[in-house]
């Protein structure tokens with residue numbers, strides 16, 4: 654058996670795979686790659702299922718062209734060159750006849766986690782020149798990107814929770830135990846949360862639902878759906894009015910603190926409590942816990958961003974990281990370095 658080292662593209666975790674195969678297309682086994690820096694040998698059941706997909710007799714192995722009329726339509730196999738030529742020709746025809754935007758382009762899982770797909774998808778999209786471009790981003794993370802653009806100057810400056818070093822991991826509207834770390838690429842979340850506990854760290858989950866991650870948390874606060882922005886404004890209010898704001902190294906790069914203080918002034922714990930569904934005392938205690946933690950990684954995902962006040966909630970989440978000095982420091986939420 655020969656070994657192939659590959660990456661599972663089925664989700665953002667992009668776990669490293671070791672594939673045993675006989676050189677003739679038959680897979681003996683798939684296991685996690687212990688040497689992969691991200692996944693460290695972790696795999697979920699979907700990766701083991703790749704063998705079934707690969708060997709499924711119904712899997713398409715060559716391009717197919719639909720031929721015949723409405724009554725005798727059928728598929729016939731054609732070669733790759735012929736298929737690519739035909740698609741390029743027909744796309745050109747559609748655009749010439751109906752305009753460039755008449756061809757829409759969508760990228761989602763697993764293409765966006767495939768290096769070639771990510772690279773050439775952009776080239777293809779530019780060549781199409783169509784404004785009709787879509788991806789899973791639209792229903793997932795655009796509010797995070799808008800908040801990053803407004804606060805940090807670029808939509809892809811997305812701070813990543815430093816989960817492996819933090820003392821306090823706060824999760825809002827996310828379920829990393831199931832997603833394996835959406836927008837942070839952190840496979841083996843169960844192992845990482847176990848390590849957090851073993852080094853004395855704590856996990857707090859804020860979510861209307863008792864998620865798998867919430868079931869493991871030290872604290873789980875149920876809040877009403879869509880009230881994250883109110884809660885975050887109140888947390889910021891408590892921290893800045895109790896003299897616990899500490900920008901640290903960020904002070905030289907931060908402006909608008911006075912504007913933030915003024916903006917969150919009306920959002921006292923008592924004012925938001927009836928809407929959020931937490932008591933004012935619990936909101937205050939949570940703010941103090943975050944402010945006093947040696948380091949805190951504040952992480953919000955789809956539940957925070959995909960709602961009426963999603964962009965505001967994401968912006969406030971980043972602002973909370975800033976006022977507690979947890980932005981771009983070890984154990985907080987950090988910017989990645991370009992690969």
Ligand code: SF4
Pocket residue numbers: 661662663664665666667668695696697698699700833840
């Ligand atoms: S978590 Fe599962 S689906 Fe996602 S990359 Fe890893 S093995 Fe693949």
